Amino acid sequence: MPHSVPFSFDDLRRWPDLEGPDLVAVDAADRLILDESEAARAEVPEGGLVVVDDAYGALTLAAAAAGAHGIRVHQDALTGERALEANAARAGLDGTFTSHPLDADLLRDARVVLLRLPRALRALDDIAGLIAAHAHPDVVVFAGGRLKHMTLAMNDVLRAHFDRVDVTHARQKSRVLVARGPHDGADPQPEAATVDGLEVRAFGGVFAGASIDIGTRLLLAHLPDPSDGAIDFACGTGLVAAAWALRHPSVRIVATDRSAAAVASARATAAANDVGDRVEVVRDDLLASRPDASATLIALNPPFHSGGAITEGIAPRMFADAGRVLEPGGELWTVWNSALQYRPALERLVGPTRQVARDRKFTVTVSTRR
Incomplete structure (x- = not known):
């Protein structure tokens, strides 16, 4: 392999994702994956290393700094892709990797795969099945994580696709x-279900899977009619985009999410409800x-996690960007866990906010852009 170049984990940042004193860009699981895979990576031909x-x-930049080139990378979060690009530029490691969807081309003839274990077993099954289908027969997968997020069931999922x-x-x-x-x-296939008359499709790891979580159910029961289009944010x-499109056949809906799995799921949900021509899904x-x-x-x-970290910091960023995109008088309809007490932030970042509905756990509010 080519010679190594200087690289320090201390230079890595999470930007453009949320940053803070307790939010890290690298952890002990990353270091352990790299240490355990060092010998295997040293023997991999160019283009044979995949990082998921x-x-x-x-993982990507440490491997590149050690001499790997032609690394293929998949990151579910768009913010992760952009952080990798920014960190690579600062480290002088541009051009050592390419970003890919989670598909056959990502894994084709891969010899070594470095994987941060997803928390959802269905997400792991999607990834493991794809590796088994398209990687080289001699592929070795190094799948690591923090013990608090690992279960014995992960071993079983891997054994369903690997001999050892x-x-x-x-x-x-x-x-x-x-x-x-x-x-x-x-190859991954979405889970399918019919819930409250809606067709739901979900790839592994997407929030709530092929069901309707109780917060979204409460929101759906109170959403207004979109007169000239609407945005299903995160x-x-x-589901919200599909429900709006079904109720209002003349309206076009935009659905956005930073997760590649969510975007694929939303497109599949729209297609299953025959509204794919009126729902634009954007990562x-x-x-x-x-x-x-x-x-x-x-x-x-709004979610309350950023990567693997639980934080209340992400919702205010979402409120602020919704406020930016809304025209004066436009409305942000939000459902949130009542214990999080988001109303002051909504008032500050969007505008006057009133409660529309509340049950034992969730609150629905509407905030009007000043």
């Missing part, structure tokens, strides 16, 4: 599963692709 769900570039799964010693509350001997490969499986960082003062109606069920 590298949060902010630690070895478990490394734990280090700094992290562990790596090493899988060899791919078999029973399959759309997940795209976006917040609403960055939407012009200022361009929308009259936005629906939002």
